[in-house]
Amino acid sequence: MMQEQQLIDRIKALVPLLEQHADQAEQERKPVDEVMKAIEDTGAYRYFVPRAYGGYEFSLEGFMDLGMALGEGCLSTAWVVTFCMEHNWLLGLFGKEAQDDIFGRQPYIIAPGALAPKGQAVPAEGGYVVSGRWEWGTGVMHADWVMVGALTPSAAGERPDLCMYVIPREQAEVIDTWHMAGMVGTGSNDIAVHDVFVPGHRRVNLMELRAGDSPGARVHDSPTYRMPMLPVLGLTAAAPAVGCARKAVSLFRERLQGRTVYGTTTRQGERGVAQVRLSHLETAVTETEIQLLTLAREVSDWGARGEPCPELERAALRVRIGRVVRTARDIVRDTVEASGAHAHFLDNPLQRALRDVHTLSCHTVFDLDISAENHGRLLLGLPANSPV
Secondary structure, three states, X not given: OOOHHHHHHHHHOOHHHHHHOXXXXXXXXXXOHHHHHHHHHOOHHHOOOOHHHOOOOOOHHHHHHHHHHHHHHOHHHHXXXXXXXXXXXXXXXXXXXXXXXXXXXXXXXXXXXXXXXXXXXXXXXXXEEEEEEEOOOOOHXXXXXXEEEEEEOOOOOOOOEEEEEEEEHHHOEEEOOOOOOOOHHHOOOEEEEEEEEEXXXXXXXXXXXXXXXXXXXXXXXXHHHHOOHHHHHHHHHHHHHHHHHHHHHHHHHXXXXXXXXXXXXXXXXXXXXXXXXXXXXXXXXXXHHHHHHHHHHHHHHHHHHOOOOOHHHHHHHHHHHHHHHHHHHHHHHHHHHOOOHHHHOOOOHHHHHHHHHHHHOOOHHHOHHHXXXXXXXXXXXXXXXXXX
């Protein structure tokens, strides 16, 4: 029987492989096939699959540990892998029929989750006909399924529901749009679906997943599937960013021992200002790692309580996760600033880290203007004005 630390160690052992192929991933604008195969062979994608279907159902805190480790190797590849691992957890929130259908025929899925309301679903006998086009298809270049969001007529006949549909990859079109300044190696191309029939059981209303009382929470007697959705998604995306910050500080420390400051014969590491910078950066990244793991424990605790996570708590968690990513971004920025112009040569991993983490930090889940406004409204007894 696979143990959690055993799987984490297997995945961590591949970090040098990710680092070795980071430049290739950027050149190819997608994760490198060899790297993705090696990760899949570890059993990584079973991490969040329910035990009822032969999965491991491991902890969120351990997931943060391996997400940070992968982020030290290649932020783009880590982003794809952690998303695709977590999307098996997302499938575990669906009803039993959907899980029997998919996990019953294969041990795990590799799927992007493009959940913006960019699709339309029309009721049909036995299900829905879905059409649409979605950006940000992280994972689609190695996928066997796709998860997409579509506006769906509600039973009450009022405003439509935003629902998630799970569709075989071969029934979707991948459109080459991924020409980016950062996170280039993710290959997060657009996804299009044209009049595809989806059985009704492969649909779930996203409103049912937010608080930890999803259909899957009623299927599995496990706190894993009672965790609130958006905090789990936010932590999934945050862990690689924190790992990237850790790697940047490590590279800076190495550079200090070899770099001679222009116009002097003194190594940068011998200068007091550089020593102070290194201390602050090392302390900041350690505090950020601690905060990430603390948040993971808090979200896990909500699953263990067996009660829905309140809207105010979910809003606060989103702000705190966004602040973790902002701090990680700033650590990388400050590291590059202190590393001299050589940090911007294209063969220097620091320049890629800078571009990648700035792009990652722009993900909507980390938008602190939106999340903090929502949190402030709820603190004042006003209704939320965006999803939490």
